[in-house]
Amino acid sequence: MDSKTQRYFFIGSEWLYYKLYMGSRISDIFLTSTLTPIANELLKQEIIDKWFFINYKDPERHVRIRFRVIDPKNLNYVIQILHKAINSYVNEKTINKVVIDTYKRELERYGNETIEESESIFFINSRLIVYLISRVTNDNQRWLWGMKTIDTFLDAWNMSVEQKRDFFEGLKKGFDREMGATTDINRQLSMKFRNNRGDINTILEQNSDQEFDMVLQNYFKQTREIVSQILTKRKAIEPKLNMADLLGSYIHMHCNRLFKSNQRLNEWVLYNYLFQYYRSKAAQMKSETSKKILIAQE
Known part of the structure; x- marks a missing residue:
């Protein structure tokens, strides 16, 4: 592995890192109505080329946002724009603390050679989650769309139903x-899964929301391109990188962004439902294959 991969980025480097302390309700509003329009404009102007966020507690709840500024000379410009936007929330006392901090890359988790690709995955995933947040109308829809987007992400890795089940x-x-x-x-989780089975089957197999479907197709395409780069590098440079652990980390961060509170509990329930769905789907496919073989032998 390349020991020269940079781990730390403090103020003045290409990575600008904010911690914004706010409640979960305000964070949804801030991400969809304030941050995304600013980030989109900075992307359009080619001042930044990626950004991403996560939810965190230390123990106060806050949102951690990182921007990659293409030319650090534009750093002050980005800070000024963000200051103006954040200041209105501070004045309204909905953001109670703002911290600019050092970004420390998790190289052991995401790989020295594949950290930049991982940051690109965080970027497109953050944009997807912000879109979902802007569209969801209730918590039930949030976890259903969470299942669908995770399924799409795993499709980009060419995972079979059996592989998804085992994972x-x-x-x-x-x-x-x-x-x-x-x-x-x-037993209670299994019962809840059965009670929601119709909605789960519909979202995973018969999605009829055309706008959401187009967003997912674009997400799949972008993810697939990055996955190809990661797999190429893994084969050539980082063969020891544990792919199951890497995928688990990506999906964990996906859930962190999607659920504004009780992330671990919601993540657990989501994984339980996905396992039950894929187990049932794999058994169904095996049964159908057996029937086809019997018919062919008649």
């Missing part, structure tokens, strides 16, 4: 241990 079985087991899941709790 989420592993994630589910990890969360079961973390959450102290009992037989009774798992």
